[in-house]
Amino acid sequence: MASSPHSPELLAQVAALPALPGVYRYFDAQEQLLYVGKARNLKRRVSSYFQKDHGGTRIGHMVGKIVRLETTVVRTEAEALLLENNLIKTQHPKYNILFRDDKSYPYLKITGTAAQDGQGAAPSQRFPRIAYYRGSTDKKHRYFGPYPSAWAVKETIELLQKVFRLRTCEDTVFVHRTRPCLLYQIRRCTAPCVGHVSPQDYAADVADAQALLTGETSTLLAQLQQRMLLHADKLEYEQAGQIRNQITALAKVLEQQAMESSDERDVDILAVQVQGGRACVNLAMVRGGRHLGDRAYFPSQLDDALALVSASPQAGVEEEEEGGGGLRSAQAHILGAFMAQHYADQVLPSAIVLSDEVDPLLLQALSEQAGRKVPAITQPRGQRRIWLDLAQQGASLQLTRLLAEEGSQQQRTRALAEALDLPQEQLDALRIECFDISHTAGEATQASCVVFAQHKMQSGQYRRFNIQGITGGDDYAAMRQVLTRRYQPVAEALQAAGGAELPANAPRLPDIVLVDGGKGQVSMAREVFEQLGLDVSRIIGVEKGEGRKVGLEELVFADGRPKVYLGHDSAALMLIAQIRDEAHRFAITGMRAARARVRTGSSSLEEIPGIGPKRRARLLQRFGGVRGVANASEQELQTVEGISAQLAHDIYRALH
The missing domain is CATH 3.30.420 (Nucleotidyltransferase; domain 5)
Structure with a gap:
């Protein structure tokens, strides 16, 4: 303990730990969380890390970085385990096994509850809809799932449409229908929107659908068969025929479910x-x-x-x-x-x-x-x-499949490093940032920055930049603005360090700055880097080849090196093309979203003073959506309950 590299304060804290169950957390000098662990006995468990020299092992490497310790005492080991994994999931420590957080499992939602008497509720409430849903659940609706994929939810919705013909349309569409839609014609809906089915019969179909979703298939088939016979006894052959069709469709679906098992639930x-x-x-x-x-x-x-x-x-x-x-x-x-x-x-x-x-x-x-x-x-x-x-x-x-893909991607990274004469020792640390500009005739200009590191695209580190204060369509000015905004903090951090090593959390310059463009864009990037005092040799442009054909691209360097043609079948060019295309895709999607906001009114209804949840719901229901509200005149807006002349004027001004 006397030769320990750790501070006396840290060792004293370790020695004072209680012999109780709990969770411990290790931090390094940059306040990065290194490790989260649980213990039945905190004192014994944590002390064991500091009582011997672990040498050059991974645990020794980690222990050598510890400068601070936090602990939480709990009542039981079970509580410690749950707290440990909640912290791992939310804090992402460096030395714990991490799984990607998946909060967005899809569900199948059945809205509201079918009213048995058909009275005392709005039409959309008397006829619940089935829908695909992601997000947090509540008690207003019934949710089934979670499902492993969106495809599984949509397949189940199609099954319910075939067998029980439940509606899938939005409420705003449902309340404005005056005649059945195509789904009624192809026997996928009973058209409750125009009264082709009673609330009682529709409620029975909803109950049957819920029985199917909860695995009560045997009971459901028996009930359907009994109802069919009752209708037949009453000479109600049309109703009996409809239930017979349901039984046939359901039996066919269950027969196709090779992995269906009636004795299992969830x-x-x-x-x-x-x-x-x-x-x-x-x-x-x-x-x-x-x-x-x-x-x-x-x-x-x-x-x-x-x-x-x-x-x-x-x-x-x-x-x-x-x-x-x-x-x-x-x-x-x-x-x-x-x-x-x-x-x-x-x-x-x-x-x-x-x-x-x-x-x-x-x-x-x-x-x-x-x-x-x-x-x-x-x-x-x-x-x-x-x-x-x-x-x-x-x-x-x-x-x-993953290993094959990673092997191929690592091969591409190695080929690019060889083509650009980069060091081969630290390919895992190679970082590329690629920029692209996107707009429509100068409207809603956006720049994208995508990141390639550790042999794959790092979507969590992508960034979009709204470009303002330039002449519409001036891609060079847009590139100047985005590069300045992105790398000025890097230049300031380097200047503050004064040649010393940057702190771990400081912004850093990537190994390659890729711009989608030829000499013009590269020259603009070089000017920005020279003004900021950064290394221009990292800038590379992707210039389209003769006839702008894919595979004929050339690399243009900001430091004056001659152009490089990699060859249409080059693994290095495949990687460059992958990164460039991803930057283009990311920029296009951002630009389209920004353009849509501009064209439908950049101000949402919630941001307009005087528009609360009730008035917003009335507007959306009356006009069928935000676009319909934006297309309405001031006089039409005043026809909605609660919308005065002044408020209609404010809404119109905000959306135009």
Whole structure:
């Protein structure tokens, strides 16, 4: 302890820790969160990191960076585990296994509740609609899911349309219909908008659809058959024929569902595969007895995290105390990390089928969180075994595909580094920023900046810049503005450092600054860099070749080097084209959105003084959307309840 590189204050804090369960967090000198861990005994667990020299191992590298410690004491180990993974999910520490946060699972939504008597509610409320939905759920509507993909939701909606003919139109469309739409003609809707079905009959169809979505298929078929016979006994052959058609359509769909199992409800199947330094967790979902497909997840920071776990002091001791029987496998660690992070904000299904055993403490914590015991099956039989085998096969295929793609991308990065005579030792750290300008005849000019690093596009680091104060259509002035705004902070940071090493959180210059353009754009970029005192050799332009044909592009350098033609089949050119096309796509989508805001009125209804939720809803319902409101005259706006002449004038002025 005497030769420790850590401060006496930190070591004193470690020595004073209580022997209680809790969570600890390590920070470096730049206040970056290094690691989050849990412990049954904080004092013993944290002290073990500082009681010996770990040498040049990954854990030694991490421990050497620790300058600050934070701890949180909790009541139980289960609470510690949940808090640990909530912090990992929200704070993204450098040495923990991380899974991409997926808050946007899609759901199938059935709006409101069908009124049994058809009275006391608006028409749109008496006839609920089925819809695709993403976002937080509430108690006003009923939600089914989550589903693994948008495709799975839309396929289910098509099924409900075929069998029960429920409406899918927006309320603003529904209340203004005067005749049935095409969906009625092709027998995908019963046209409640024009009264072709009673509220009672529609409510029965909604109840049947909910029964199908919850897996009550056998009961549903029996009920439909009974209703069909009752209508036949009453000589109501038309109604009996409609129910017969429903039974036929439903039976056909269920027959096509090769993986349908009537004795299952909601089950998640989790399979993990590890290969080539990467891992894949494949999540397959069964909802209402129907297998809806799967979704693959690929954790990041895998090598550091697994090495840290396996070399971590006292890890084996703690796991033996917890009943783990020694260090668990890498697959079990990855699977446990996924479950802890994924189910932190997802509803737990009635059962989980697993390819590997996970820490019993995790299952206990998840059960406490759900308020019920969640069965975890690692040796499934029958249909569950089939599901698990397919999930494992899917994980293997997805991992093979990822490794192939990463190998190809790394080859492209290496080819580009060779073509530009860049160092080959640190290709993982190679960073490219690419800029593009987009507008329509000078309207809504935007610049995009996309980032390529670690052999892939880093969409989380993309940026858009609204270009203002220039002549419309002047791409050179737009490029000057965006480069100045992007790199002036870099120049200021370098000047403040005075030749010393930049702090870890300081803005940095990328290895390559790519501009979509030839000599003109490159010259403009060089002027900006010279004014800021930055290295112009990093600027490269992509000049279109003869006839502007793809594959004939040439690279133009700001430092005066001769142009380079890479060849149409060059891996380096493929990478350049990929980055340039992504910059163009990102700029185009931003420009179109900005142009749409300009053309429909940049001010939204919510931003107009005097327009609250009720008045906004009346306006949208009356005119069918924001565009309809924008197209309305002041006199037409005054016809809406609660809109005075002055307010109509304000709305018109704000949207024009």
